[in-house]
Amino acid sequence: MSIERISSGVSGLDDLILGGFPEGFCILISGSPGAGKTIFTLQFLVDNAKKGKAGIFITLDQNITDMRNQAKQFDWDLGEYEKAGFIKFMKPSSVSLGNQGIIETVKGSKIHNEIIPAIKDSVNTIGAKILVIDSISTLTLSLPKGFSEGDVRLFLKRFFDEIKSLGVTSIVTSDLPKDSKWMSRDRISEFVCDGVIILDDVIFGEDPMRILRVAKMRETKQDRKSHFFEITDKGIVVDVDKGGCGE
Numbered sequence: 001m002s003i004e005r006i007s008s009g010v011s012g013l014d015d016l017i018l019g020g021f022p023e024g025f026c027i028l029i030s031g032s033p034g035a036g037k038t039i040f041t042l043q044f045l046v047d048n049a050k051k052g053k054a055g056i057f058i059t060l061d062q063n064i065t066d067m068r069n070q071a072k073q074f075d076w077d078l079g080e081y082e083k084a085g086f087i088k089f090m091k092p093s094s095v096s097l098g099n100q101g102i103i104e105t106v107k108g109s110k111i112h113n114e115i116i117p118a119i120k121d122s123v124n125t126i127g128a129k130i131l132v133i134d135s136i137s138t139l140t141l142s143l144p145k146g147f148s149e150g151d152v153r154l155f156l157k158r159f160f161d162e163i164k165s166l167g168v169t170s171i172v173t174s175d176l177p178k179d180s181k182w183m184s185r186d187r188i189s190e191f192v193c194d195g196v197i198i199l200d201d202v203i204f205g206e207d208p209m210r211i212l213r214v215a216k217m218r219e220t221k222q223d224r225k226s227h228f229f230e231i232t233d234k235g236i237v238v239d240v241d242k243g244g245c246g247e
């Protein structure tokens with residue numbers, strides 16, 4: 001049976017993963033600050049909106065006005081898609097992360113976190129096919145201080161289960177300290193997500209060069225090499241012609 005795939009919207013990347021992300025997958029994008037994670041997710045959102053696939057963007061790090069301004073750098077007029085109902089932004093002030101809700105999520109048998117019903121409502125309202133959460137690190141950091149590693153693990157597992165049950169293809173981002181040997185800040189998301197893409201940079205000669213690597217993509221014979229990419233005035237472009245640039 002052939003798998004339905006959804007384009008990443010990132011030029012060159014789809015060639016590395018048999019045409020796109022399998023529909024319904026949850027993909028983790030990890031990288032240090034400035035690596036291009038937010039631009040990647042905006043590109044995914046806009047490209048799919050253009051094709052008539054509506055998306056929800058939950059921004060936990062930046063305010064919505066900043067996101068719209070960032071997008072303008074690449075000639076992506078988010079307002080146009082928002083008006084047409086193909087893109088909806090949500091931010092923490094409208095998605096309460098009340099401690100009580102989160103405690104019940106972990107200690108109770110049933111998820112009772114306010115963020116989940118809010119996401120579900122929005123997905124149903126606009127018939128969303130895609131979802132972005134930028135970043136999952138901020139969500140994890142907002143958990144109560146008394147949470148043990150086990151509590152965080154359980155919270156994230158249940159959170160991802162809920163996201164997957166929505167039937168959307170999703171991307172979550174994670175802030176990764178430079179030279180981390182893990183693939184996410186919480187060290188759990190990489191095991192739970194269906195796919196992992198790492199954005200990094202290397203010094204090539206004297207110049208810092210951006211590199212992208214697909215570290216994991218379930219149900220996909222993937223190209224596992226690192227590839228150079230650039231952030232151009234059209235967004236992220238992965239250079240697949242030169243082949244891999246080593247690990």
Ligand SMILES: Nc1ncnc2c1ncn2[C@@H]1O[C@H](COP(=O)(O)OP(=O)(O)O)[C@@H](O)[C@H]1O
Binds near residue numbers: 035037039073
């Ligand atoms: N118009 C642009 N053209 C090229 N590069 C850009 C442009 N705008 C931002 N960048 C690059 O993208 C980086 C920010 O990308 P972003 O996706 O916000 O990073 P992250 O979310 O990983 O922290 C900036 O540090 C800059 O290097």
Ligand SMILES: [Mg+2]
Binds near residue numbers: 037038039061134
């Ligand atoms: Mg960002």
